[in-house]
Amino acid sequence: MYKYDEYDQQMVDARVDEFRDQVERRLAGKLTEDQFKPLRLMNGLYLQLHAYMLRVAIPYGTLSGAQMHILADIADKYDRGYGHFTTRQNIQYNWIKLEEAPDLMADLAKVEMHAIQTSGNCIRNISSDHFAGAAADELVDPRPYAELLRQWSSFHPEFMYLPRKFKIAVIASDTDRAAMRLHDIGIQIVEQNGELGAAFYVGGGMGRTPMIAPCIRDFVPLDQLVTYSEACLRVYNRHGRRDNKYKARIKILVHEMGAEEYTRQVEEEFAHLLDQGVEPPLAELERIRTFFEDPAFEDGPKTVDKSDPDFALWVERNTVRHKHDSYVSAVISLKPVGGIPGDATSAQMHLMADLATRFSFDECRVMHTQNIVLPHVKIVDLHALWTALNEAGLGEPNLDQVGDIIACPGLDYCSLANARSIPISQQISERFAANGKGDTLGELKLKISGCINACGHHHAGHIGILGVDKKGVENYQLLLGGSEAEDTSLAKITGPGFDEAGIVDAVETTADVYLREREDGERFLDTYRRIGMAPFKEALYG
Amino acid sequence: MKILTGNDLKTGDVVWWDGQGWSRHVEDAVDAGDDAETILAREEAARRVNVPYVIAAELADGVPRPAHIKDRVRALGPTVRPDLTLKPADPQAIDWVI
Numbered sequence: 001m002y003k004y005d006e007y008d009q010q011m012v013d014a015r016v017d018e019f020r021d022q023v024e025r026r027l028a029g030k031l032t033e034d035q036f037k038p039l040r041l042m043n044g045l046y047l048q049l050h051a052y053m054l055r056v057a058i059p060y061g062t063l064s065g066a067q068m069h070i071l072a073d074i075a076d077k078y079d080r081g082y083g084h085f086t087t088r089q090n091i092q093y094n095w096i097k098l099e100e101a102p103d104l105m106a107d108l109a110k111v112e113m114h115a116i117q118t119s120g121n122c123i124r125n126i127s128s129d130h131f132a133g134a135a136a137d138e139l140v141d142p143r144p145y146a147e148l149l150r151q152w153s154s155f156h157p158e159f160m161y162l163p164r165k166f167k168i169a170v171i172a173s174d175t176d177r178a179a180m181r182l183h184d185i186g187i188q189i190v191e192q193n194g195e196l197g198a199a200f201y202v203g204g205g206m207g208r209t210p211m212i213a214p215c216i217r218d219f220v221p222l223d224q225l226v227t228y229s230e231a232c233l234r235v236y237n238r239h240g241r242r243d244n245k246y247k248a249r250i251k252i253l254v255h256e257m258g259a260e261e262y263t264r265q266v267e268e269e270f271a272h273l274l275d276q277g278v279e280p281p282l283a284e285l286e287r288i289r290t291f292f293e294d295p296a297f298e299d300g301p302k303t304v305d306k307s308d309p310d311f312a313l314w315v316e317r318n319t320v321r322h323k324h325d326s327y328v329s330a331v332i333s334l335k336p337v338g339g340i341p342g343d344a345t346s347a348q349m350h351l352m353a354d355l356a357t358r359f360s361f362d363e364c365r366v367m368h369t370q371n372i373v374l375p376h377v378k379i380v381d382l383h384a385l386w387t388a389l390n391e392a393g394l395g396e397p398n399l400d401q402v403g404d405i406i407a408c409p410g411l412d413y414c415s416l417a418n419a420r421s422i423p424i425s426q427q428i429s430e431r432f433a434a435n436g437k438g439d440t441l442g443e444l445k446l447k448i449s450g451c452i453n454a455c456g457h458h459h460a461g462h463i464g465i466l467g468v469d470k471k472g473v474e475n476y477q478l479l480l481g482g483s484e485a486e487d488t489s490l491a492k493i494t495g496p497g498f499d500e501a502g503i504v505d506a507v508e509t510t511a512d513v514y515l516r517e518r519e520d521g522e523r524f525l526d527t528y529r530r531i532g533m534a535p536f537k538e539a540l541y542g
Numbered sequence: 543m544k545i546l547t548g549n550d551l552k553t554g555d556v557v558w559w560d561g562q563g564w565s566r567h568v569e570d571a572v573d574a575g576d577d578a579e580t581i582l583a584r585e586e587a588a589r590r591v592n593v594p595y596v597i598a599a600e601l602a603d604g605v606p607r608p609a610h611i612k613d614r615v616r617a618l619g620p621t622v623r624p625d626l627t628l629k630p631a632d633p634q635a636i637d638w639v640i
Binding site: 029080426 | 623
């Protein structure tokens with residue numbers, strides 16, 4: 001894992017001191033809320049429905065055991081004993097007191113963490129493949145490149161007041177586990193003629209106008225990675241719309257300008273910047289890379305006794321092939337039947353931290369699907385791990401199943417939401433657990449957002465649900481056919497929306513059509529793509 | 543009726559104008575009538591409340607019930623965590639929100 005150097009630590013410590021002063025001035029009446037709001041947002045502190053909410057950055061989703069322990073301690077000390085892992089691989093606390101926020105941030109800084117740039121119109125936390133450094137199919141570990149971009153984008157003076165927020169994802173495999181093409185910039189580390197480089201996809205996103213990012217350049221040499229990123233940002237910063245919040249994201253610029261013209265301007269800016277010495281020396285990338293070297297993997301058994309059917313099911317569903325054949329990556333589900341997706345109690349966080357230390361070289365990852373990964377688990381240790389998880393209610397075998405639902409906080413917590421998301425996810429997971437259909441559906445990615453901002457990624461769900469406000473009453477639109485993976489697609493609305501009970505029935509009806517129509521080996525998404533929307537609409541609306 | 547709500551500056555707690563000050567309980571909210579904007583300006587300036595605003599409500603069983611579900615969620619707490627609401631011992635409380 002990356003370790004702060006003296007500059008990183010000084011910057012974070014200085015920001016804590018600065019924010020403490022700002023809070024004191026706000027509480028003393030020397031700053032109005034209008035003056036204070038942009039300052040607190042720069043430090044990830046929102047005012048939500050019930051209280052202040054703090055979003056803590058977890059760069060590319062990677063955490064040490066010590067960091068996870070501190071996140072648990074913060075839940076107890078400053079919040080109400082739990083946290084919520086988000087679709088940007090971050091964690092949010094829902095019950096923060098303004099007067100205590102500076103102390104909380106000081107506690108975070110002690111373990112090289114912060115909440116800087118988790119809000120505002122700046123470059124946000126950079127996300128990546130949650131199996132980075134472990135995946136059998138990756139070209140290289142993408143995290144050194146994500147870390148380089150994190151350092152470049154942190155406090156970048158030119159990009160602190162962009163037209164709108166800006167999200168970057170970095171992957172290094174053909175399998176996309178980070179929704180790369182649904183980001184403002186998606187970067188895939190690729191190889192051409194024996195040389196590593198980066199393919200740039202620019203102008204994707206979800207929200208009210210979902211777009212799939214086009215590839216604007218298929219190979220940028222790695223010693224020009226930052227320079228090319230800077231060129232992409234500069235053109236956006238110059239031409240992105242600031243007059244209309246809803247048209248301010250880069251996806252709108254690329255769409256309206258046209259990908260070809262946007263690319264032309266980026267290339268022009270890139271050529272200019274190459275002479276400016278923007279790029280850090282390759283030695284810095286090499287320095288960063290040393291923090292992400294493989295741990296000391298050991299050869300061991302390649303199989304494990306799976307005579308216990310519950311354990312066997314968990315292994316089958318929740319473990320993923322590792323690049324070392326004596327290991328797997330194990331996914332800890334934060335989606336118990338009827339539970340709140342992404343929520344973990346402080347006790348569960350402490351346990352996951354301990355298990356990361358004991359079984360996974362002291363490392364864990366936050367998935368954008370709101371689960372936790374132990375990236376490097378010896379196959380021989382799997383039963384002990386599963387036993388510990390099961391005892392803590394963390395052993396649900398449902399990775400990528402219908403119960404593994406992404407849900408934003410929705411109207412239960414979020415001031416932007418129009419409808420509640422969490423109760424819908426709870427009812428769906430309970431319905432499919434009770435009727436037994438959940439075990440027959442295979443891979444089915446269901447994603448729920450409580451408003452058009454799409455924090456719950458509903459556009460990318462095989463089945464998506466969007467909560468809307470219909471004359472003061474919650475209403476839910478059903479969408480089908482989305483994917484955030486390498487076969488990226490945007491889901492389409494089936495038709496008129498449903499009430500709370502109706503949307504749960506509608507999801508079951510949709511699943512029934514799939515079960516009736518599927519052919520051998522087809523996932524839900526495959527069947528949908530083969531037969532189209534019509535059979536589903538017929539079943540839903542008659 | 544018009545009632546006033548906002549958040550406590552220090553704690554972020556949801557609060558309601560009770561005629562004298564700010565209460566955490568919507569049951570205490572009073573009709574601010576034509577004085578709403580004046581009260582808001584005065585109270586925010588004095589930092590007794592943060593980002594206050596006026597909402598429509600109606601009396602239901604003698605208790606002000608905000609017109610919009612968002613403010614009813616604010617008044618009670620998250621419907622998915624009854625233990626964290628202001629009425630953890632009342633299983634029917636969520637019905638008031640919905």
